[in-house]
Amino acid sequence: MRFMLIVRANGLSEAGILHTHRFEEGMAEYRKALAQAGKLLAAEELQPSSSGVRIRLTGRDASPEVCPGPFPLDHRLIAGYVVIEAETADEAVEWALKMPVPAGCEGSEVDVRELREWAQEDRNPRVLALEADLQEQVRMLNQMQKFL
Amino acid sequence: MTSSQTHRTIDAIWRIESPKLIAGLTRMVRDVGLAEDLAQDALVIALQRWPESGIPDNPGAWLMTAAKRRAIDLLRRNKLRDEKYAEMAQTTELYTEDDLERNMDGEIGDDLLRLIFMTCHPVLSQDARVALTLRLLCGLTTDEIARSFLTAESTIAQRIVRAKRTLSSRKVPFEVPEGEELQERLSAVLEVIYLMFNEGYSATTGDHWLRPLLCQEALRLGRVLAEIAPEEPEVHGLVALMEIQSSRFKTRVSASGEPVLLMDQNRTQWDRLLIRRGLAALERCRKLGRPLGPYALQAAISACHAQAPAAADTDWARIAALYEALSRVAPSPIVELNRAVAISMAFGPAFGLQLVDELMHEPALTEYHLLPSVRGDLLAKLGRMDEARSEFERAAAMTRNSREQQLLLKRAAECGGSPN
Amino acid sequence: MRFMMIVKATTDSEAGVLPSPELLEAMHRYNEELARAGVLLGGDGLHPSSSAIRISYPEPGGKPKVVDGPFTEAKEMIAGYTLIEVKSREEAIEWALRMPDPHGFGQGQIELRQVFEVEDLTDNPEAIAKENALRQQLEEQRKA
Incomplete structure (x- = not known):
């Protein structure tokens, strides 16, 4: 199963204050541990929302609203994410608990969310072929001039 | 021979040998991911040595020996080589050097069969089965697989890595299933092969060099399966179906890339060799003396078209009877239609x-748009235009495919009168 | 792509001498290997040219001339062929190299010829150019 560990934004990340050397090292260690266990699929940090754009999709007829950042520092704002492969949800939580916390961000939050697997229904190639045949046959039927 | 020529030759040898190599190694080390790594290690050694030493007389055996040596080295060093193997060691049973010796000899056909049952195992998602089979049994690169499925290479690479990991963590055995399980698992294998074929055959977009490659690989794998599992009628049925469909491959798309319908295809350009091979496969299937399965029946239907010199000569009564048979072994509304x-x-x-x-x-069929669509066609043929129009409109309202919707509305308009 | 592996005739094959049991066995194993690799499309052995008929057109626009066999120049005749479907020219060569020496006394000769397929025969320059560009691109990617 794949999980996304979502790191929430906070005042420091939004202000673009660089992390301490110690935290950076801790994070590098963390990624290395994940990678060595064959669990790491992706890990990214986002720039502060001041460089972002928020698009509000208003619906079918109205055109979308485009608002430049920064955005209010609310619960929706994220600062980074790590995608891992884990056997169980418990294992994913274990990994999330090991994530280092930067100094001054003791109240920060990480969400653990399972990614949806390709939800695509299994295709049955035989049925696909039958549908193609049906099309062909209907065309032949349409072309036929006269009937008994 | 220049070194680039040697490399191309090694490419060709790799294509011929790699499935057998990986299958044999999987039997020895019981882990398909490790087996592929070992095989690739052997390839790297060959790429280093052969340009100088020349290509050995029996390159397959050479590669196998080199890979086995790597496997033994790996064991002897005891200290496992890197974290990747350490992780595998946790998830798979450890094998010993004795196991390795004991497992070295075996019928290669059996190994290929075991390997294909493994790569098409139901613990994997359908996409993963297809990707892994193309990689391990057809020797395609991730790049080739990605391009034929119009997907990013990294997606395919990841899919393959995860599939191999799943096989190992779920301890999927390297064996041919027996008893009742066999038929179920075999149909999963056939589905993967036909899915590969269909992907190449039915799509009109995409890389027009790599799409036929999928068809060819599917057909080749089907032919291999027919040799290593000759007692299974549906294997021959599937091969027959793919051979006959392939015979029309070149005529089904016009020079400008538009699909050409069966009735308009230039039948003189159908590939007679493939038709003959298809009919022979169908014959092999019949000779096994068991009732025809869904693939064989679809192949038999396809054969009726292949044998008609012109569209007007098609033996429709026989086709109708074959669909009737199909509706018994694999009932579905699409068969009825x-x-x-x-x-x-x-x-x-x-x-x-x-x-x-x-x-x-x-x-169950109230939402099935093909039902009113076909009904509309039949009504129109009988001159009941008002009813036909309303059926086409009903079908148009049901389909989510906008192109199809337009076609259906056009058909409705052609029926005349005013829309309901 | 399809290739025809053509086995040339020899004085023995022309004399109707049947191959030794060992060679027959080796050929059988080879064909089985081709089939198991899924590359074998078909193949046949031919009668000696003593039963052959040659039709030639010695004059442009003239009448055909019919000559009964046998013909003399053994090396220019074929004794059999095997048709294979492979992914590359190199793969075809590799398979041809694995064929047992068809006669075993110094006259054995196998010729490898690519078979025309429908797309080779279509003269749509645009499609051909597109295909060539794609192949080149693939080749470059492989080198990179």
């Missing part, structure tokens, strides 16, 4: 309509 159309062709639309009308009461 095909049968209705075949019956209309053979005996007139009134008979086909009768069959479709019976289906109208089927609660």
Whole structure:
């Protein structure tokens, strides 16, 4: 199963204050541990929302609203994410608990969310072929001039 | 021989040998991911040595020996080589050098068969089965697989890595299933092969060099399967179906890339060799003396078209009978609709309509847009234009495919009168 | 792509001498290997040219001339062929190299010829150019 560990934004990340050397090292260690266990699929940090754009999709007829950042520092704002492969949800939580916390961000939050697997229904190639045949046959039927 | 020539030759040898190599190694080390790594290690050694030493007389055996040596080294060093193997060691049973010796000899056909049952195992998602099979049994690169499926290479690479990990963590055995499980698992294998084929055959977009590659690989794998599992009628049925469909491969798309319907195809350009091979495969299937399965029946239907010199010569009564047989072994509304159309062709639309009308009461089909669509066609053929128009409109409202919707509305308009 | 592996005739094959049991066995194993690799499309052995008929057109626009066999120049005749479907020219060569020496006394000769397929015969320059560009691109990617 794949999980996304979502790191929430906070005042420091939004202000673009660089992390301490110690935290950076801790994070590098963390990624290395994940990678060595064959669990790491992706890990990214986002720039502060001041460089972002928020698009509000208003619906079918109205055109979308485009608002430049920064955005209010609310619960929706994220600062980074790590995608891992884990056997169980418990294992994913274990990994999330090991994530280092930067100094001054003791109240920060990480969400653990399972990614949806390709939800695509299994295709049955035989049925696909039958549908193609049906099309062909209907065309032949349409072309036929006269009937008994 | 220049070194780039040698490399191309090694490429070709790799293509011929790698499935056998990986299959044999998987039997020895019981882990398909490790087996592929070992095989690739052997390839790297060959790439280093052969340009200088020349290509050995029996390159397959050479590669196998080199890979085995790597496997033994790995064991002897005891200290496992890197974290990757350390992780595998946790998830798979450890093998010993004795196991390795004991497992070295075996019938290669059996190994290939075990490997294909492994890569098509139901613990994997359908996409993963296809990708892994193309990689390990057809020797395609991730790049080639990605391009034929119009997917990013990293997605395919990741899919393959995860599939191998799943096989190992779920301890999927390297064996041919037995008893009742065999038929179920075999149909999963056939589905993967036909899915590969269909992906290449039915799509009109995409890389026009790599799409046929998928068809060819599927067909090749089917032919291999027919040799290593000759007692299974459906294997021959599937091969027959793919051979016959492939015979029309070149005529089904016009020079400008537009699809050409069966009735308009230039039949003189159909590939006679493939048709003959398809009919031979069907014959092999029949000779096994068991009732025909779904693939064989679809192949037999396809053969009726292949054997008709012109569209007007098609033996529709036989096609209708074959669909009837198909509706017994693999009942589905799409089969019934095909049968209705075949019956209309053979005996007139009134008979086909009768069959479709019976289906109208089927609660499972209330949302199936092909039902009113076919019914509309039959009604139009009988001159009942008002009813036909409303059926086309109903079908148009049901389909989510906008191109199809337009076509159906056009058909409705052609029926005349005013829209309901 | 399809290739025809053509086995040339020899004085023995022309004399109707049947191959030794060992060679027959080796050929059988080879064909089985081709089939198991899924590359074998078909193949046949031919009668000696003593039963052959040659039709030639010695004059442009003239009448055909019919000559009965046998013919003399053994090396220019074929004794049999095997048709294979492979992914590359190199793969075809590799398979041809694995064929047992068809006669075993110094006259054995196998010729490898690519078979025309429908797309080779279509003269749509645009499609051909597109295909060539794609192949080149693939080749470059492989080198990179």
